[in-house]
Amino acid sequence: MNENPSSLRLSQVIQHRIESMFSQWTDMQFVYLSTTDGFHIFGLHQGAENAEPDKVAAIASSLFALSNTASKNILNDELQVSIVETMSGNIIFLRTHLNRADTVLTVAANKDMSLAKVRYHALRLSELIESND
Amino acid sequence: MSLPDYRKLVIIGDIGAGKTQLIQTLSEISPVTTEANSSIDIGKDLTTVGIDYGRISLNEETALGLYGVPGQERFSFLWDMVSESVWGLMVLVKSTEPPRLDYLDRLLSHFIDAKEKTPCMVALTHSETVEHSELKNLSAQIDLVLHERDVSAPTLPIDCRSEQSAMLLLHTFNAMNIHRTSAT
Numbered sequence: 225m226n227e228n229p230s231s232l233r234l235s236q237v238i239q240h241r242i243e244s245m246f247s248q249w250t251d252m253q254f255v256y257l258s259t260t261d262g263f264h265i266f267g268l269h270q271g272a273e274n275a276e277p278d279k280v281a282a283i284a285s286s287l288f289a290l291s292n293t294a295s296k297n298i299l300n301d302e303l304q305v306s307i308v309e310t311m312s313g314n315i316i317f318l319r320t321h322l323n324r325a326d327t328v329l330t331v332a333a334n335k336d337m338s339l340a341k342v343r344y345h346a347l348r349l350s351e352l353i354e355s356n357d
Numbered sequence: 358m359s360l361p362d363y364r365k366l367v368i369i370g371d372i373g374a375g376k377t378q379l380i381q382t383l384s385e386i387s388p389v390t391t392e393a394n395s396s397i398d399i400g401k402d403l404t405t406v407g408i409d410y411g412r413i414s415l416n417e418e419t420a421l422g423l424y425g426v427p428g429q430e431r432f433s434f435l436w437d438m439v440s441e442s443v444w445g446l447m448v449l450v451k452s453t454e455p456p457r458l459d460y461l462d463r464l465l466s467h468f469i470d471a472k473e474k475t476p477c478m479v480a481l482t483h484s485e486t487v488e489h490s491e492l493k494n495l496s497a498q499i500d501l502v503l504h505e506r507d508v509s510a511p512t513l514p515i516d517c518r519s520e521q522s523a524m525l526l527l528h529t530f531n532a533m534n535i536h537r538t539s540a541t
Contacts, residue, residue: 262406278431286432293389
């Protein structure tokens with residue numbers, strides 16, 4: 225059985241552009257891209273040692289699927305973003321596409337970055353990832 | 358009118374064992390499913406990545422919450438979420454593939470409370486196309502693991518698509534629980 229979604233790769237160019245953006249956002253803790261069935265594709269982190277990529281990928285897929293079930297059952301629509309707020313920071317789970325496949329972009333930032341800003345940066349990253357197609 | 362006694366049945370098993378189908382067959386409410394497109398070759402398009410949920414009334418006094426969780430190790434944080442106050446554990450084993458006995462042992466150690474003697478059952482799925490002798494051999498291997506863990510659990514074939522087959526297992530479970538309660 226193939227254990228890796230090897231067809232889902234970010235190009236070097238896109239990876240470098242994400243790295244360049246991420247290095248400027250000092251309050252952002254990590255950016256992880258994973259498949260909707262819980263496999264890690266790409267990630268960057270600064271500080272957040274607890275956020276193991278494989279664990280985040282599995283959690284992101286579960287949370288995204290549960291949130292999507294809620295949005296479909298309650299609002300009759302597909303989920304776009306799921307937000308987790310804590311006293312110390314925020315996490316955004318955003319639906320994005322890599323090579324036309326549904327993927328989840330998980331972005332976490334400490335409380336010094338506003339939720340609006342995290343969301344804005346996540347959308348910019350998502351646009352960049354989708355340009356990989 | 359008092360609310361029915363609500364209990365939790367955890368259904369777990371490897372990819373494609375039939376968890377989602379079993380909950381769909383048994384549930385009296387529209388089940389909650391959390392499937393995603395599979396990005397690797399698992400022999401089917403969709404795979405469960407969250408908790409599947411359904412509900413069934415055993416009688417006027419007792420209702421069962423059916424909690425299906427993915428069997429893959431990377432989702433073991435979900436196992437922790439559902440492993441408290443478990444009324445029963447149903448492990449689905451795909452009988453068309455060689456059994457992963459170490460994996461079965463890990464599931465038992467995670468979910469079975471040795472002190473409480475959590476009722477457990479092993480259901481052999483996709484057994485319609487498997488020879489009787491092979492099923493018997495598979496059951497014997499599983500029984501060894503159960504014995505080593507000191508778990509007394511029946512191993513029975515099930516057709517997850519059949520309400521009759523699924524209900525038979527649930528009633529067996531209920532009888533095991535009644536027996537356990539009356540013994541303590």
